[in-house]
Amino acid sequence: MLLRFRVANVRSLREEQELSFVVPDEGDSPAARQLPLSDGKQLPVYPVLGIFGANASGKSNIITALKHMRKAVLSSYSAWTSHEGIPRDEFALDPKAAAEGTFYEVDFVREDGIRWTYGFELGDRRVESEWLFAYPKGRRQVWFDRDASREKVFDFPGDRVQDRARLARTTRHNSLLLTRAANDGHPQLTPVYDWFKQNLWDVTPETERPQREAYTAQRLLESEESRRRVEELLRVADLGISGAEVERDPDGRSVVRLRHSGGGAEAVPLDWEVESFGTRSWFALIGPLLLALDTGAVLLIDELDASLHSRFAAEAVRLFQAPWVNTKGAQLVFTAHDPSLLRIPGGGRLLEPGQLWLTEKDERGATELFPVSDWEPTEEEDLMTSYLAGSFGGVPKISEGQIGRRLLQTDTSAEMETEEV
Template sequence: MLLEFAIENYRSIRDEQRLSLVAAPVQDLEETHVVEAPDGERVLRAAVVYGPNASGKSNLLAAAAAMRRFVLRSARRTRGDAIEEAEPFRLDAASASRPTVFEALFVASGVRYQYGFSVTRERVEAEWLYAFPKRRGRLLFARERDGDTETYEFGESLTGQKTLYRDATRPNALFLSTAVQLNSEALTPVFDWFQRTLVYADSARPRAFQSDRHTLWHCATEAGRRRVVRLLQAADVGIEDVVVDTQSMALPVPSGERDPSLPESQYTLHERTRVRFVHEGTPGAEPFEFGDESLGTRRLFGLAGRLLDVLEAGRVLIADELGSSLHPLILRAIVGLFVDPEVNPKGAQLVFATHETNLLDQDFLRRDQFWLTEKGRDGATSLTPLFDFKPRKGVEPLEKNYLKGRYGALPLTRFPRAIAGED
């Protein structure tokens, strides 16, 4: 369960920006849209980010993916490898020399944690982890570098071979990742949250979801395939069934480039999954190839597996441009899965960016579930909760007011003048 995510000095985000899923002290749609954390915190099941193109929505969500990636991979990198996740704000000289900072507050195995780190391209500058059993903060560890000197502080509640973990941690790796690689039981729940609970999906990429392993894994069983098919049928895209099989394909490797110590089969064949769709009203007809379908159908197919995974296990899905190539009502239906306690009994969460304004509806989402991104004249992204504008409960037309510019976060278009050549 995600409570908050904060990022500083990452791409277009210069100053710290913090996205919170802690529910505001209002009772809007309380029984359906809010879930209670183990420590009693009221947490939102979904949050949506709006803003003009190039305002930083994608950077905000990509930062969560970058944090996850560094947690999972840092211990496997070799000494001297650059930390690619450090991408400082480039529009002023001061930011270029400062570290990128990531922090997340979340619940794992029934305990609230606060974990973060700051990194440059060369090394980890700081790292910290606190646990809050019964909302009482306890330090597990803190690490800080001052020039060439690095200091560690360990809390009493951190068990295991702390000295071994510390000595094995390279300058460009995280202590958390290294300790878990060395079988730290105390830190495994935190690492596992990033590995198993936090899921990122960039649906804005041109080939996103076209061969998504989550959906293919579901289609490997009859029950899973039927669930995927039912989701496609619910979206009214005309799909009656899905056919998934494996093809053996020849590899174009010249004989002179082959390693004679390897068997011939290593070069002559490889496996490729083939996905085809059976359409309604075509009994006995040859199924359509994956590439014959619309981009929206292909993306919905790829997204299906992730949706099923996240809802079944109570995970957190971070998705950029979730509604890309999808009808607004399909996007609304997808969001509706997360705010339906019967469909989502384990409290799965959805955090996403979109331009579809039909979700700005107080009968559908709460006032505290909307976030807005803008860029200032200095090129830096700011993130603001729509709730700060104090919209009136139940009566304020959020979509209309947003499109009229009452909350900001809109593009200032000048197309007619630009085309006419006016300044």
């Protein structure tokens, strides 16, 4: 499971920002899972985090940064070349940022309960630093530490890592040692690499929808159990759908028709083209949701509510929150605009204060990320009402009618300039 993610100098994330799944102060939380660690202790960890904020406040950049880190780990050895430099996407509003490193770090726990910390700092032409720590008995073990400014760039304290000399000799200055090691199937470091390979899967509901529709259709054909789960998720969203039909066309593509029923009449299969955009978006999301739940992966969904009704979005959150459904410790990070996701219809909270993160931009245009738990809301406080009132920040600083007045002022100014000419 992912515990923490830290990042700096990526897009609008100028200074170091941290996103944490760990329950604040290890307090009691009905939403948290008790994660067993290798030292015998347990750590309360959230299965879901939601990131809210005004437009252009940097919500999506948190997801993007996680994707950038994953891509760097998976492809630095094969894709980064000396003549093109290292892709960084640094903060653009400060000229000094180009000369500073881009920083990434994650804390995570693998299936054996061992906690790991892995991170690196990138310059334009070389990896400035890279580190890997393990905590098998609760105390930090340094597996390797890399610093490009030292005469001896690579250090392997404790001689824990096999093939140290070869790794140090063959890792290019512009590639990550972890990628280099996994490229040769290093027995100790490849499992850390594999954590990135099997996690941080991203979904943007408004893009790549045909591919995800095809994947959900494939799940319908896999087995009777897989079909049952997909159809149940279609029914639970209250779409009037009683089932689904799927077959292969002559080109091998899946053709889906959903069966609709109403008024006691026999269910009627409808052509895919007549289904609503919301229905198709939910269908396309079901496949990735089930894949994450089946494998215990971390799923990233940018703008969960962009093409989904708030009820659909809330159901996606509940899938990860419910321990009887999410049996393998899968996690969800999503961004959204819709404040109704902060409240369930019958009253109460869909997300706890520690699960609700907000983004704001400062006067420099840099994003600040913080949890609502920092504001210490009371247990009875309605988070949606407080959020909309600006009690926690993270909402647009705009008064009612302000946009209309701005347009009127612009039109008036343009008319005056025309008359003067």
